[in-house]
Amino acid sequence: MSKAFLIAAPWSNSGKTTLTLGMSRWYSNQGNIVQTFKCGPDYIDTIHHSTAARRPAVNLDTVMMSEEHVKTVFERYSTSADISIIEGVMGLFDGAVKDQGSSAAIAKLLDIPVILVVNASAMAYTIAPILHGLKTFDPEVKIAGVIFNFVKTESHYAFLKEACDTVGVQSLGYIPPNEEIAIPSRHLGLHIDDTFENSIEKAASHIATHISLPTLLECTKVIPKIDKEAPAIITSKKKYKIAIAKDEAFTFTYLENLKWLEAIGELVYFSPIHDQELPEADMIYLAGGYPELYLEALSNNVLMKGRLKAAADHGTKILAECGGMMYLGNTIIDEEGKEYDMVGIFPFSTSMQNKKLSLGYRKVVYNELEIWGHEFHYSKMLNDDNIPVVGQVFSAREKEVTSKIYQHKNVYASYIHLYWAALEEAVDLCI
Structure with a gap:
C-alpha cells in the first residue's frame, strides 16, 4: 500500500516548502519511493521537490486542468510510489477565485488528508479559533494533524498543544527555528549544488529530530500501489x-x-x-x-x-x-x-x-x-x-x-x- 498526504498552511511563509523538502528527503533516505506534487502552477518548487525526493515532481492544478485530468495525473504517479506528498499553495483555502485552485480544492478532489504547518512564532492559545475555523469551514477538507513551526521552547508548545486538544485536532509536534535549513532565494535556489543538498539533508535531520515522521504516516491516506503507470493521455500515429x-x-x-x-x-x-x-x-x-x-x-x-x-x-x-x-x-x-x-x-x-x-x-x-x-x-x-x-x-x-x-x-x-x-x-x- 502507498501513503498520501497534503501539506498546507493557514497562510504563506509558514514553512511548507522546507517541510516538504525535508520530509521527502528523510523518507527517501529510509529507502522509500517518494513522489512529490505541487498544488498550483509553480515550476520552481517542483525543481526543488525533484531534487529532495530524487524523483520528478508534478503539478496539480484545478484551474489549468480539469478535475478528471488532476485525478489521472495523481494516479499515474502516486500508485507506483511508497509515499506521496503534495505541497499546498499559499493558505489552505486561497484560490484564484475564492477557493478555486486552492490546496483545499485538491485535498477534497483527491480525498487526501491535510497536515497543517503553522508559523506559531508569535502565537499561543489564539491558534485554537483559527484551527477551529480551518477544521469546520469545509467539512469535506479533512485536517489530520498540525505541526507548529518556528517554536523555540517546550513551554511555548504547551499552549499550542492545549489549543489542539480544545479543538480536537491532533498535534504532531513542533519544529524549532534553524537558519541552516533555510531555502535560498528564488534565483539562487535553482542552483542545485552541494550547499543546496546540504540544506535539504539538514532539513531532513532537523525535522525528524523533532517530529515522529513514522507516526505522521498514520494520519495519511492509504491508496492501492500499482507497479505500472496509467495509460498516456494522448497517443499519436505520427511522430x-x-x-x-x-x-x-x-x-x-x-x-x-x-x-x-x-x-x-x-x-x-x-x-x-x-x-x-x-x-x-x-x-x-x-x-x-x-x-x-x-x-x-x-x-x-x-x-x-x-x-x-x-x-x-x-x-x-x-x-x-x-x-x-x-x-x-x-x-x-x-x-x-x-x-x-x-x-x-x-x-x-x-x-x-x-x-x-x-x-x-x-x-x-x-x-x-x-x-x-x-x-x-x-x-x-x-x-x-x-x-x-x-x-x-x-x-x-x-x-x-x-x-x-x-x-x-x-x-x-x-x-x-x-x-x-x-x-x-x-x-x-x-x-
Whole structure:
C-alpha cells in the first residue's frame, strides 16, 4: 500500500516548502519511493521537490486542468510510489477565485488528508479559533494533524498543544527555528549544488529530530500501489522531432507537458548557452527560466542565435514562453540598464529595470481552442506596438487582460507558461 498526504498552511511563509523538502528527503533516505506534487502552477518548487525526493515532481492544478485530468495525473504517479506528498499553495483555502485552485480544492478532489504547518512564532492559545475555523469551514477538507513551526521552547508548545486538544485536532509536534535549513532565494535556489543538498539533508535531520515522521504516516491516506503507470493521455500515429531548450537559463517546464510531447514526437534537448548547433526539428520549444542571469553568455553565442533566426525565417514552428520569449527579442536590458543583443526574431526588447510583478492565471482563446496557463514575471516589454498578435487572453475571473501572444510566421511567443498536457487538440498549437 502507498501513503498520501497534503501539506498546507493557514497562510504563506509558514514553512511548507522546507517541510516538504525535508520530509521527502528523510523518507527517501529510509529507502522509500517518494513522489512529490505541487498544488498550483509553480515550476520552481517542483525543481526543488525533484531534487529532495530524487524523483520528478508534478503539478496539480484545478484551474489549468480539469478535475478528471488532476485525478489521472495523481494516479499515474502516486500508485507506483511508497509515499506521496503534495505541497499546498499559499493558505489552505486561497484560490484564484475564492477557493478555486486552492490546496483545499485538491485535498477534497483527491480525498487526501491535510497536515497543517503553522508559523506559531508569535502565537499561543489564539491558534485554537483559527484551527477551529480551518477544521469546520469545509467539512469535506479533512485536517489530520498540525505541526507548529518556528517554536523555540517546550513551554511555548504547551499552549499550542492545549489549543489542539480544545479543538480536537491532533498535534504532531513542533519544529524549532534553524537558519541552516533555510531555502535560498528564488534565483539562487535553482542552483542545485552541494550547499543546496546540504540544506535539504539538514532539513531532513532537523525535522525528524523533532517530529515522529513514522507516526505522521498514520494520519495519511492509504491508496492501492500499482507497479505500472496509467495509460498516456494522448497517443499519436505520427511522430515529430521536437527540440527543447534546456540549460541554466531555460528550466521552467511542466513535467506533464514534456510527457505529452513525448507521446507525439522524439524529444531532443539543446542549450542556447553552450551549444552552437540547433538540432533539426519540426518544432522548437523555448520554455521560461532566468535568461537575465546569463545575458552575456546568451548574447555571445552568435551561432546559436543565427541558427534560431534562420529556423524562424524558414518557417519552423517555435513556441516560446516568458524567458524564452525574451530571448527571441532584439535585446534584453539588465537592471543596470546595460543592453544585450538577443536572437532578433521579434523587434521588441524586454527590460529588467523598474521591475514590477505581473502574476496570475491566464486563459488563452485561439482558433476555437481554449488553453490555460500562468503568467509570472518582473520584466516589461518595450517597442511591441506594431507586432502581429493572435488570440485573446483572459484572467481567472474572465476579464480580458493586456497580455499578448506575438506571432512571426510560425513563431508564437508570450509571457504565458501554457499547460497543454490535458488537450489532445493542442497538437495544432504545438506542431
